Amino acid sequence: MFFINKYFGKNVIDPEISIMFTGIIEATGIIKRIASSGSNKTFWIESDISNELKVDQSVSHNGVCLTVETISGNVHSVTAINETLKKQILDR
Numbered sequence: 135m136f137f138i139n140k141y142f143g144k145n146v147i148d149p150e151i152s153i154m155f156t157g158i159i160e161a162t163g164i165i166k167r168i169a170s171s172g173s174n175k176t177f178w179i180e181s182d183i184s185n186e187l188k189v190d191q192s193v194s195h196n197g198v199c200l201t202v203e204t205i206s207g208n209v210h211s212v213t214a215i216n217e218t219l220k221k222q223i224l225d226r
């Protein structure tokens with residue numbers, strides 16, 4: 135599940151406690167599919183706000199800003215490059 139915010143959010147990572155997302159959470163999304171292409175990963179996410187998004191819009195997912203690539207009904211897709219996957223918590 136992703137926490138989705140159309141604006142910038144911030145992840146606060148405390149290994150003793152867990153991971154807390156700070157910022158206004160506009161929606162939660164369910165990951166419907168993940169596909170790898172080289173070291174990149176594309177996520178298809180179903181959410182109540184997916185159909186309000188625009189292609190090329192920067193949307194925060196668990197505090198990580200990702201660019202919307204496709205929108206189909208209530209599912210949108212984003213791709214995280216390896217650099218992002220290494221630094222962030224998207225695929226854990």
Ligand SMILES: Cc1nc2c(=O)[nH]c(=O)nc-2n(C[C@H](O)[C@H](O)[C@H](O)CO)c1C
Pocket residue numbers: 192193198199200201202212213214215216217218219221222
């Ligand atoms: C707008 C945006 N879009 C993407 C994206 O589509 N895919 C991606 O992997 N990274 C993007 N980034 C950068 C990340 O939010 C993040 O700040 C950097 O990868 C550093 O961890 C940004 C800022």
